[in-house]
Amino acid sequence: MKKAVCQLAVCVLSAWGATAVHAQDIKIGYTADQSASGVAELGIAGRWGFEAAIEDINKAGGIMGRKVVGVVRDDQGTPPKAIQTVQELIDSEKVSGIVGPANSGNALAWLHIPQQKKVPVVVPIGTATEITTRYAKESQNYLYRISMVDREQVSLLGAYAVKASKDKKIAILADSTGYGQGGIKDATEILALHGVKPVAVEKYGPKDTDMTSQLNKIKAAGADTVIIYGIADGAAQVLRSMEKINYLPITLGTWGNLSSLFPKMAGAKLSEHLIMAASTTEDTSAKTKALGQRVRVNFPTLTTFPCAAQAYDSVMLLAAAMKQANSTDGEKVAAALDNLGKTEGVIKTYDKPFSKASHEGLGVSDFYLARWKDGGVVRFEDDIYKSIKPADLKK
Known part of the structure; x- marks a missing residue:
């Protein structure tokens, strides 16, 4: 399985073309295992859902009239590499938000970095409860989730x-x-x-x-x-x-x-x-069916569709918060996420999905x-x- 996943990931990684980036573009990062373990299958599905959302946002005029660029990193399923990818996304790429990872253990290893640097993160796959609760008592918690909590x-x-x-x-x-x-x-x-x-x-x-x-x-x-x-x-x-x-x-x-x-x-x-x-299946609605068809163009063996849908919705919520805040400033975007208006996703229409008290966008009633x-x-x-x-x- 590991060999098959790695071979698949090589094909996927080789398909990522270089994107021309301009100073005014808004960067959103994606980091997840896409090559090194059984979880890579989930990370790859999430990656293509992430890309589909960015494509749709740009077709609709971007965010505040600015183009959105996705910056993708493979954390290779290990905490040290995961920490490195997040540091690169924040310090070198200057992303305005992050979607990822797939492994809960990797998330728990690097949560302190975006929290300290005030960069909003929406986790689309990892399910460990502590991901969104570790910094719940801080004046602003920058960790959110659109996934299935254990x-x-x-x-x-x-x-x-x-x-x-x-x-x-x-x-x-x-x-x-x-x-x-x-x-x-x-x-x-x-x-x-x-x-x-x-x-x-x-x-x-x-x-x-x-x-x-x-x-x-x-x-x-x-x-x-x-x-x-x-x-x-x-x-x-x-x-x-x-x-x-x-x-x-x-x-x-x-x-x-x-x-x-x-x-x-x-x-x-x-x-x-x-x-x-x-959280959803491809046969749930016309929206899920359409996203499944799009993701299969790049990932024909897709079975982990909820990861693609959750990543898609994670991007859409980040984008909606930036629009509502009229800013990419991390503090303002996080404040907007905590009081977000209606946002159309693939899984559902979100209406105030987060609050100061809870950063879980999906709950058992959605499953x-x-x-x-x-x-x-x-x-x-x-x-x-x-x-x-x-x-x-x-x-």
């Missing part, structure tokens, strides 16, 4: 699990990384808000390929619904292990399973068994369920999902 994903998955399980026998199976352990904490706390205690909580190593031991314990506990908290390769191994022991309970997972790695490892038919959280079908990701709705009410989405 706990809010679990809020939707938990609501579905409680309604889907006949006897409220729900189990949690997560990888042993910080990501997975955070998921156990969130899922356990959210189920408790529903008055449900998991019948089993099991862990697996991120490199494990056989989870039958953990699954036999979960099966023995009587679980008819399992929430998996891990990235695509681990979740695929879980489903393969389920198949080995002829145990296929209702199975729920997070949006990381949108990666093409999941169906490649689990197999096309088995991958359809997993129900995932998503959907999705699943793999015929090699692509489609929106999923059944009678259980349709029965979920706002009061069921506990956080």
